[in-house]
Amino acid sequence: MDPTTTPAWSDLRAHAERLRGTHLRDLFATDPDRAERLRLAVGEVELDLSKHRVDAPALAALIRLAEQTGVPEAIEAMFRGDRLNTTERRPVLHVALRAGPEAVFTVDGRDVMPEVRAVRARLDAFARRVRSGAHVGFDGRPLRDVVHIGIGGSDLGPKMATVALSAYGHERLRFHFVSNVDPSDLSTALADLDPATTLVVVASKTFTTQETMANARAARAWLVAAGGEDAVAHHFVALSTNVEAAAAFGVPEAQVFGFWDWVGGRYSVWSAIGLPLLLSIGPENFDAFLAGAARVDAHLRTAPLAANAPVLLALLGVWYANFHGAETHAVLPYDHDLLHLPAYLQQADMESNGKSVTADGRPVTTTTGPIVWGQPGTNGQHAFYQLLHQGTRLVPCDFLVAARSHRPIADQHELLVANALAQAEALMVGRRADEVRVELEAQGLVGAELELLTAAKTFEGDRPSTFMLYPELTPEVLGTLIALYEHKIFVQGVVWGVNSFDQMGVELGKVLATRIRPELDDGAAIGPHDASTRALIEAVRRLRRG
Numbered sequence: 001m002d003p004t005t006t007p008a009w010s011d012l013r014a015h016a017e018r019l020r021g022t023h024l025r026d027l028f029a030t031d032p033d034r035a036e037r038l039r040l041a042v043g044e045v046e047l048d049l050s051k052h053r054v055d056a057p058a059l060a061a062l063i064r065l066a067e068q069t070g071v072p073e074a075i076e077a078m079f080r081g082d083r084l085n086t087t088e089r090r091p092v093l094h095v096a097l098r099a100g101p102e103a104v105f106t107v108d109g110r111d112v113m114p115e116v117r118a119v120r121a122r123l124d125a126f127a128r129r130v131r132s133g134a135h136v137g138f139d140g141r142p143l144r145d146v147v148h149i150g151i152g153g154s155d156l157g158p159k160m161a162t163v164a165l166s167a168y169g170h171e172r173l174r175f176h177f178v179s180n181v182d183p184s185d186l187s188t189a190l191a192d193l194d195p196a197t198t199l200v201v202v203a204s205k206t207f208t209t210q211e212t213m214a215n216a217r218a219a220r221a222w223l224v225a226a227g228g229e230d231a232v233a234h235h236f237v238a239l240s241t242n243v244e245a246a247a248a249f250g251v252p253e254a255q256v257f258g259f260w261d262w263v264g265g266r267y268s269v270w271s272a273i274g275l276p277l278l279l280s281i282g283p284e285n286f287d288a289f290l291a292g293a294a295r296v297d298a299h300l301r302t303a304p305l306a307a308n309a310p311v312l313l314a315l316l317g318v319w320y321a322n323f324h325g326a327e328t329h330a331v332l333p334y335d336h337d338l339l340h341l342p343a344y345l346q347q348a349d350m351e352s353n354g355k356s357v358t359a360d361g362r363p364v365t366t367t368t369g370p371i372v373w374g375q376p377g378t379n380g381q382h383a384f385y386q387l388l389h390q391g392t393r394l395v396p397c398d399f400l401v402a403a404r405s406h407r408p409i410a411d412q413h414e415l416l417v418a419n420a421l422a423q424a425e426a427l428m429v430g431r432r433a434d435e436v437r438v439e440l441e442a443q444g445l446v447g448a449e450l451e452l453l454t455a456a457k458t459f460e461g462d463r464p465s466t467f468m469l470y471p472e473l474t475p476e477v478l479g480t481l482i483a484l485y486e487h488k489i490f491v492q493g494v495v496w497g498v499n500s501f502d503q504m505g506v507e508l509g510k511v512l513a514t515r516i517r518p519e520l521d522d523g524a525a526i527g528p529h530d531a532s533t534r535a536l537i538e539a540v541r542r543l544r545r546g
Contacts, residue, residue, distance in 0.1 A: 001069045002358075003495055004365045008065035015058040016323040023462045024428045027055055042309050043295045043480045048467040051428045052316055052396075053324070062315040063305045065495060071311065074494040075300055081106050081262075085501035086359045091262040092501050094486070095297045097270035098290035098479070107262060115260075123257055123272060124283040126237075130199065131170055131282060137196045138227040138234050145193045147176045148276045149186075149215045150203030153265030154239070155179035156347050158203075158276045160340035161269055161289070164478050167337065167406035168281040175276055178219075181211035186218055195226035201237045203273055205259065207245035210510065220249070239272045264501050266348050267486060285475045292479025293486075300487050310487035313466065317396070317488065318495050320464065321367050326394045331374035333400040334420035337473050341400070342374035345485055352489045354505065355498040368496045374398075378419050388427060389459055397465040399424050400481065404472040420467075430461020520544075 003009055028034055028050075038050040054062070066072075078084055081091045096105040096116055104111050129135040133142035148158060159177040162169075169175075176189040190198075200223065202216045223231050232250030240246050241258040257272035269277070270290060278286045296310065305311050320326035329349075331342040353369030375383060377399075388395055401420045405413035436457045440450055468484075470477045493500030519526045519537055522545070526537055 001497060002365050003065065003069050003497065006065060006068040008061050008068050011061040012058070012065065012319070012323055015061055016319075019053060019055065019058060022053075022055075024051060024053060024464070025430075025461065027053075031055070040307055040309055040312075042299050042484065043292060044470050044474075044477050045480045045484070046469045047309055047313075048469070049312060049316070051424060051467070052319075052464045053462070054316070054319065058319070059306075059315075062319060065318070066305050066311055066315060066491070069495045069497070071491055071494050072305070074490075078490070079105075079297075079301060084499070085264075086499050087502045087504065088261075090501070092264070092267075092490075093260075093262040094264065094267035094270055095294075097263065098293040098297065098483075100294060112260065112262075119257060119259070119272060122254075123275060123278055124286075126255070126257075127275070127278045127283060130279055131173070133172075135199075136234070137198070138231040139196045141197050142172065143199045143235075144172060144197040145174050145176060146199045146201060146276055146279055147178060147189055147193070147219065148201045148203065149178045149212055149219060150201075150239075150273070151179045151209060151211045152347060152351075153268050154203035154205075154209075154212070154273050156340070156344045157266070157269030158274055160338075160344040161274065161277045161478060161482075162280050163340055164337045164473060165277065165281050165285070165289075165475055167473070168285050168475060170280055170282070173279060175280060177276075178215050179211070181214050183218070186215050190219065190222055195223045195231070195235070198223070198235060199237065200235055201239065201275055202246075202249075202251075203239040203275075205239075205241055205261075205265075207238060207240040207242040207249070210514070216249070237275065239275060266351055269482070281475060289475040289479040292474075292476035292481075293483035294479075295476075296480055296483035296487060310484050311491050313484065313488040314491035314495065316464075316466070317370065317492055320394065320396045321370055324394055326370065326396055327367075328371040328373060328393070328395050330388065330395050330397045331372060331400070332377055332380055332397055332420075332423075333374070334377040334416055335400055335402050335473055336376050337406070338400060339376055341481075342372065345374075346372045348485060349489050351503045351506070352500040353493050353496065353498055355493075355496075355500075358497040359499040360497075364496060364498065366496065368498055369492070377423070378416065381419065381423065385423065388463060389430075394463070397424075397427065397463070398468065399465055400468045402470055402472045406472060424465045424467055426459065426461070427463035427465055428461055430459035430463075431457065433458045 035050045039046065039048050078092050079095060081093060083089050084092045091107050093105055096112060099105065103113055105113055130143055136142055155177055162175050178186050178189045200219050202212065204212045220232060223235055233252050236251045238246035238251045238256045240256060243253055243256050246256045247253060257275065259268060259271040259273065263271050270293065300308065300310055317329065331345050333341050349372045350369055355368050356364055358364055387393065388397065399420050401417055433454055437454045440453055445453060490500055515527060516537065518524055520540055522541055526534055
């Protein structure tokens with residue numbers, strides 16, 4: 001369904017025009033119940049949607065857009081195991097990875113849950129051995145450091161979640177994440193580690209990913225230099241479906257943990273790819289992490305669209321991207337443990353919905369996925385908030401805030417929360433010129449200086465934001481937050497008519513890199529390239545010669 005041909009799309013154009021001169025302050029003034037009416041909760045996560053540029057008629061039109069583009073049907077199709085990934089003809093069933101013990105999910109008529117539970121049982125058993133110290137290195141000592149080697153979804157998810165839940169981490173184990181093929185990344189990670197007490201986790205579904213395997217081979221050579229070939233079996237784990245390639249690398253079959261082609265990389269933290277998190281927080285806390293996501297899955301399926309958190313988040317994103325010209329979306333966690341969440345969501349959103357053709361191969365008719373970016377507060381306040389407040393671009397924002405800190409120091413957490421609340425309020429209400437003028441006149445300013453500072457200190461406000469509040473960042477809360485974003489992205493993809501589960505745009509660069517790599521060697525023939533690329537290859541050769 002082309003969303004721009006729906007009656008709701010035409011209605012939304014009219015609503016956007018109608019509301020164009022209406023400030024958020026006015027929406028609150030004319031709707032005294034707004035703050036309460038536009039609040040909802042999923043598990044322990046409370047969402048305040050009241051600071052958005054919508055009123056009841058516009059929101060109703062957005063709900064109609066979801067209905068007219070088939071969102072309810074698409075939700076059921078995902079849980080039914082339909083092949084929503086049309087280009088690769090695969091189901092999209094990451095929801096099965098966090099389903100309860102009685103759940104049934106079928107692919108081609110076969111229930112996949114027994115296999116899901118069997119892999120999880122093996123992962124749990126391995127994690128318990130490592131955490132207890134029963135799994136030892138080549139000299140008999142318990143393992144202390146875990147080096148996770150992956151890239152993209154095989155790195156961003158486990159890194160983000162392991163850091164986010166470090167308050168629940170194992171007292172002995174330390175975690176290091178390597179993704180960049182730049183040798184500095186691996187060298188820095190291994191610099192102070194003892195090979196005899198280091199576990200290396202290689203995450204690659206095919207066990208052929210170029211960057212991951214280059215790092216894995218280098219880490220293997222580092223280990224073998226210290227402990228010999230036999231050490232590999234003690235110190236390497238493979239998260240892969242290619243048991244044969246892992247075995248050739250030296251990883252015993254008992255330490256190879258697979259997952260399925262219906263699990264996309266950026267949705268894989270719930271699978272074996274989440275092993276670092278499982279090692280860090282333990283099986284019981286990992287269960288809570290999955291349960292938090294499963295709660296959102298149930299909410300997505302059962303809540304009416306008008307009270308459905310991921311659906312509403314998705315529709316508000318469509319509202320700003322397609323009817324207000326917003327090009328970016330800022331994720332602003334006022335929770336330092338969520339340091340890596342903006343980068344994680346960059347991939348989740350931009351690789352999913354950064355598409356210019358529809359799921360059936362036609363050119364899209366409207367703007368699709370936003371540019372996602374952000375940084376933890378309060379650092380961002382001293383970096384880019386100036387643009388958020390007084391810049392010429394509209395940037396919808398998400399604030400994520402824990403009411404309590406795992407590591408309180410004096411009143412610092414209260415100061416952090418106060419800043420988050422203040423920034424969301426300031427973005428919304430702004431500061432009118434008449435208010436500024438009165439304040440400056442009281443300070444004795446007159447004439448040109450008064451006019452200049454009045455203009456400089458005026459804030460338009462009317463900048464929209466979502467505020468997500470939770471008691472503290474627990475495994476269950478983190479699972480809830482991630483799943484809210486996953487389903488938001490999915491629903492937006494349905495509205496825009498794109499396939500949110502492939503990433504064909506990533507492939508061309510990989511193909512060209514494989515072709516260019518041997519051409520960087522002196523004396524090698526340089527194949528057909530554009531003039532710029534050919535000149536750059538020659539420049540790299542020259543600079544490497546010194």
